[in-house]
Amino acid sequence: MASPHQQPTTIENLPGELLSEILIRIPAKPLARMRCVSKPWNAVLSKPSFIKSHLHRSMHDDDEILLVLADGGLCVPFSMTAHFSQSPRLELTNFIKLPVMLSQYESETVQFLGSVNGLICFCYQSDNDDFPYHITLYTDLVIQIWNPSLSTVLTLPPFQLLPNRYFDFTNVYFRFGYDPKTDDYKLVKLMSRSQEWLQVEVYSLRKDSWGLLTQRFPSHVIEIDNEDSVSVDGYDGRLHWLGSIGKEKKLRTIVAFDLGMETFSETSLPHSLIDHNVSWLDTLGVIAGKLCLLSCTENLKCEVWVMNEYGVAESWVKHDLLSELSGVIYPYGFTLSNKFLYVTFADGIGMYDQISADTKIMGMTSLHRTYKIVRYVESLVWMAPIRSSILKTVNRVRAGVDLQAWLTLTLIVCEVTWGFNNTYRKKMVQI
Amino acid sequence: MSKKTLTLMSKDKQLFNIEEHLAVQSVTIRNMVKEDGASSVIPLPRVDSETLALVIEYLNRQQAPEEDEDYVKKFVDERGEIPTLLELAQAALDLDIKKLMDAACMKVADLIKDFTLEEVREALRIENDRTPEEEKAIRDEFQWAF
Numbered sequence: 058m059a060s061p062h063q064q065p066t067t068i069e070n071l072p073g074e075l076l077s078e079i080l081i082r083i084p085a086k087p088l089a090r091m092r093c094v095s096k097p098w099n100a101v102l103s104k105p106s107f108i109k110s111h112l113h114r115s116m117h118d119d120d121e122i123l124l125v126l127a128d129g130g131l132c133v134p135f136s137m138t139a140h141f142s143q144s145p146r147l148e149l150t151n152f153i154k155l156p157v158m159l160s161q162y163e164s165e166t167v168q169f170l171g172s173v174n175g176l177i178c179f180c181y182q183s184d185n186d187d188f189p190y191h192i193t194l195y196t197d198l199v200i201q202i203w204n205p206s207l208s209t210v211l212t213l214p215p216f217q218l219l220p221n222r223y224f225d226f227t228n229v230y231f232r233f234g235y236d237p238k239t240d241d242y243k244l245v246k247l248m249s250r251s252q253e254w255l256q257v258e259v260y261s262l263r264k265d266s267w268g269l270l271t272q273r274f275p276s277h278v279i280e281i282d283n284e285d286s287v288s289v290d291g292y293d294g295r296l297h298w299l300g301s302i303g304k305e306k307k308l309r310t311i312v313a314f315d316l317g318m319e320t321f322s323e324t325s326l327p328h329s330l331i332d333h334n335v336s337w338l339d340t341l342g343v344i345a346g347k348l349c350l351l352s353c354t355e356n357l358k359c360e361v362w363v364m365n366e367y368g369v370a371e372s373w374v375k376h377d378l379l380s381e382l383s384g385v386i387y388p389y390g391f392t393l394s395n396k397f398l399y400v401t402f403a404d405g406i407g408m409y410d411q412i413s414a415d416t417k418i419m420g421m422t423s424l425h426r427t428y429k430i431v432r433y434v435e436s437l438v439w440m441a442p443i444r445s446s447i448l449k450t451v452n453r454v455r456a457g458v459d460l461q462a463w464l465t466l467t468l469i470v471c472e473v474t475w476g477f478n479n480t481y482r483k484k485m486v487q488i
Numbered sequence: 489m490s491k492k493t494l495t496l497m498s499k500d501k502q503l504f505n506i507e508e509h510l511a512v513q514s515v516t517i518r519n520m521v522k523e524d525g526a527s528s529v530i531p532l533p534r535v536d537s538e539t540l541a542l543v544i545e546y547l548n549r550q551q552a553p554e555e556d557e558d559y560v561k562k563f564v565d566e567r568g569e570i571p572t573l574l575e576l577a578q579a580a581l582d583l584d585i586k587k588l589m590d591a592a593c594m595k596v597a598d599l600i601k602d603f604t605l606e607e608v609r610e611a612l613r614i615e616n617d618r619t620p621e622e623e624k625a626i627r628d629e630f631q632w633a634f
Contacts (some may be wrong), residue, residue: 072578074546074581075574075577075578075581077579077611078577078589078593079577079596079600080510080597082593082594082597082598083600083601084601087602087633088632089632089633090630090633091605091608091624092607092630093605093626093627093630094608094616094621095609095614095616095617096617096618096619097617099626104520207633208632260610
């Protein structure tokens with residue numbers, strides 16, 4: 058069976074399909090570098106279809122890695138740890154380096170806004186020596202989208218609508234999501250003052266700008282639960298809030314935001330739960346691609362309701378998924394691989410796999426901190442927005458004076474380079 | 489009744505015999521057999537004989553299903569040369585033998601992921617098609633990834 062000497066294979070004369078099959082198995086960061094190998098490689102690696110396939114592969118990898126982001130408590134810095142879901146007690150050391158800004162800022166000023174497809178959105182208060190950190194000055198708020206697998210970060214431009222004065226009881230809610238139809242990542246900003254919803258602003262990564270919507274948040278919804286602890290919402294291009302109606306807040310509804318159409322709509326809760334007492338433990342989630350409601354009854358038993366047909370109130374079905382778990386649990390939601398995450402006082406964060414009926418304890422909980430759990434996903438999304446310098450304008454305000462009267466446009470010249478030389482420089486030039 | 493045997497013919501016209509029930513692990517061959525059951529020789533004009541010999545060795549393995557994953561990993565590990573792995577991956581892709589294709593591509597990916605640009609080009613015999621100016625421009629753009 059000996060064969061005559063043959064020309065060694067070169068990948069160029071192999072079809073692009075093989076090249077894709079190999080490249081798709083390489084992590085994001087080395088792939089970013091490999092765009093420099095040759096023009097055909099750059100073409101393959103910048104194709105939206107390749108980026109999507111790479112993401113899909115990473116999301117369906119069996120070796121799931123979960124990132125636990127802990128808000129800071131008093132004197133405790135913001136932290137992030139990585140864990141294999143197979144052995145969640147063990148922390149993967151040196152897995153991800155936090156952006157310099159996150160590790161240097163006082164923890165309580167850092168807020169996690171959401172995560173989708175491997176991108177993490179957070180905000181923090183930029184330096185302002187005149188105010189203590191716990192006072193939120195939305196004018197000094199820096200919002201960023203971070204891709205941990207590429208170690209890149211994008212600073213969002215400033216939004217338009219600001220709370221009028223410092224202490225006017227304005228609530229600002231942010232949520233981050235992905236719209237598959239337009240292949241765009243969006244950050245939604247809701248603002249309410251004295252139980253009235255103000256205009257909604259939406260940031261689009263594709264446009265890299267904020268836009269104002271004409272439609273407002275449903276006015277009869279008095280209060281919303283903006284928790285998104287597991288951050289799997291938004292996969293079907295919609296964000297969801299659990300809202301309470303009327304002054305007594307007894308009736309409840311689900312408000313949905315379509316990220317593509319940029320419209321709000323409402324869906325009814327299961328009939329038996331509409332006027333059931335609002336529990337702070339109730340939470341929305343996604344299981345196997347379907348919207349679900351984790352509802353905790355008075356005796357603190359958790360029920361899982363799944364909406365089988367999206368938008369159809371009659372299609373809610375109660376699932377007896379969590380009967381194995383006993384005791385008082387605080388439900389977080391379901392991971393992308395449908396594992397149930399919860400917190401107990403005794404064990405901290407736990408993870409329950411319904412298929413194997415297996416419970417794993419992640420531990421590490423402190424009553425003073427809030428934890429968000431997101432799946433680590435290798436992502437080539439937003440490969441190259443970091444040029445050697447990015448010009449961003451930011452609203453900055455003179456301290457102590459009415460905000461809008463003193464809007465000062467400031468040019469921030471950001472130069473962000475991470476990875477090997479790990480430097481972050483920010484120069485401010487006032488105009 | 490004796491087991492049915494198929495004959496596969498490589499690009500360089502060498503003939504290989506394999507039992508049909510083993511050969512149909514390849515979805516491509518399975519479809520050919522279904523469409524044209526009586527065909528005596530199946531030509532594989534893109535697979536050279538060295539690679540086809542490897543593919544046949546893989547298809548003939550006598551592994552318990554639970555050991556199969558480890559076997560295919562070891563099988564490609566033993567053929568650590570990139571040109572061989574590329575030929576094997578291409579043949580597995582053409583013949584639609586998923587596990588073998590997965591393992592061979594994964595092995596190549598693992599080998600090249602930490603290579604420098606020059607090493608990638610050398611290992612895969614890729615010509616740098618950029619002028620020095622273009623090369624500098626794109627390296628500057630992706631400088632953060634190095």
